Amino acid sequence: MRFLRISGAVVLLLLPTLAQAVGIGFAVRPGYRATVTQLKNGNYQVATHGSSAAIAYWCGIGDFAIRTLRLPTTQRIYVAKAYDKQTRTVQFSLTPPEGGDTSKSYSISVSRVGENMSASGAQSRCFDNLMDFDF
Template identity: 55%
Template sequence: MRFLKVFASTALVLAPAIAEAVGFGLYVRPQFRTEITALPDGVYEVKAVGSSAPVNYWCGIGDYAIRTLGVPNNQRIYIYRAYEPGVRTVQFSLSPPPGADTKPGYSITVRKVGANMSASSAQNYCYDNFIMDTF
């Protein structure tokens, strides 16, 4: 009986560490990935690997912008070229695309040129443990 109590106590202590090691819990990037390619004129192409949910693209560009490019958290990120189903890519820019409506909306879309959000808002989708596959 004593062995069982020690085993149960150890399991309770180690459970959070084990959960994070296998990808559960807070501060763990979900199993969705992106590939970022820098294009001319400050445009970045994001290709989804795994899910093509809109938040996957925003997570990818937001994380890249903050960690790699070093942009401030409040920097706006704009969709420069909308989602292409066959290629599964979206192009983003740190400056508004010419002639596009850039009024911020409430929808998380990758199908509207000019749609935008702050770099930190985009990066926060990386910490979502539940990503919906809807447009």
């Protein structure tokens, strides 16, 4: 019985070291799911499933722009219609919206028309480990 306790303790102590040496590990990444619909006016409406965090909307439109539309990673994406609480959607545009403040900022908000970032910046939100629930 003593042998089992000692060998169990040794295994528990060495397991993290062995896992790193062999390259075994895991990462916790939230699974953002979004549905992107092209509207008649040329905008794209993004609805998320399971999260209404701003980064989930940016992730959805960024991934769609690069993988589906095959746009360059430098393409700017703009919030055309801010977050709507009733439908839980955000509309994005590939051209600057009229009357919107399109100055560059470090915000990840979807509550202000004109907020923008590059397609690669938006897609990179898919790999954020922490979610920001602020709007």
